[in-house]
Amino acid sequence: MRALTIRQPWAGAIVHQTKRVENRTWKLPAAHHGTRILIHAGAQPDRDAQVQGPHLDVFSAIVGIATITDCHWADEWDCCGPWAFNQTYHWTLGDVIALPEPIPAKGALGFWTPTEEAVNAALRQDTAVAW
Template sequence: MKALTVRQPWAFAIAALGKSVENRTWNTHYRGLLAIHAGSRWDSDEAVRRVGELTGVTIVTTDTAAIVAVVDLVSVHNSATCIRPVEERHEHDDGPFTCSRWAIGSRVDNGMHHWVLGTRRQLAYPIACKGRQGLWDLPAYVEADVLAQISTTAGLRYGSPSDLINPEETP
């Protein structure tokens, strides 16, 4: 299984808060299951503030240096081609009418790639693992633990973003 290291609070936002787009400066042709690895370092205070603005959740502490979720990477598109039907558009500070409130970049600034994340499975028990840059392969023993957790409902904290009735009450 492929994995992607994402700094906190973004990894938590993917795992538990329904973050549907991961912004990257590079493209990938990979599609399929993608393990989300919470990096050992946190992003800026501004990132924590931004997640709070988008979700109403203030993240103080959460897992790091561990696999925290598995998502389906369903597509990737350049921000310059990020056009969606009116009912699916979101207008926000990062640019009008992008594919998601989580998306950054615009039709003018085409340096970003929006990795569109489908079904998400947050692990009930994060699995300690050293991360890497870029897309990387999980070690076999970590992959086995991840697959064991996602194969049962007992291994899930939440099944989908709609399961989060009140995000302010999530752990």
């Protein structure tokens, strides 16, 4: 299982709010379409973000799990809702769950492979979450 590092407050907005699109400057590699990934909150916040709410203060930790369901280029604002930016690739996310206990982990740029212990800890929490 791979992980994707996302700066706060965006990682928190994905797992605890309604953000279901990740804006990226690069196209999703075909191998990752339809895969389940871990959502990792990066060590540094996006200081320009204007998002408020609970659970946005966790850093350097795996905070959720999601499935990447689609990727497309967007030429207009809001094609995927209020979180979607213009002139970016939109990676749409489904089956998003927040982990009850964040798992400390050092992230990386792009997709990265977490330790086996971190993956197992996340999957144990995934099965414990009531759907």
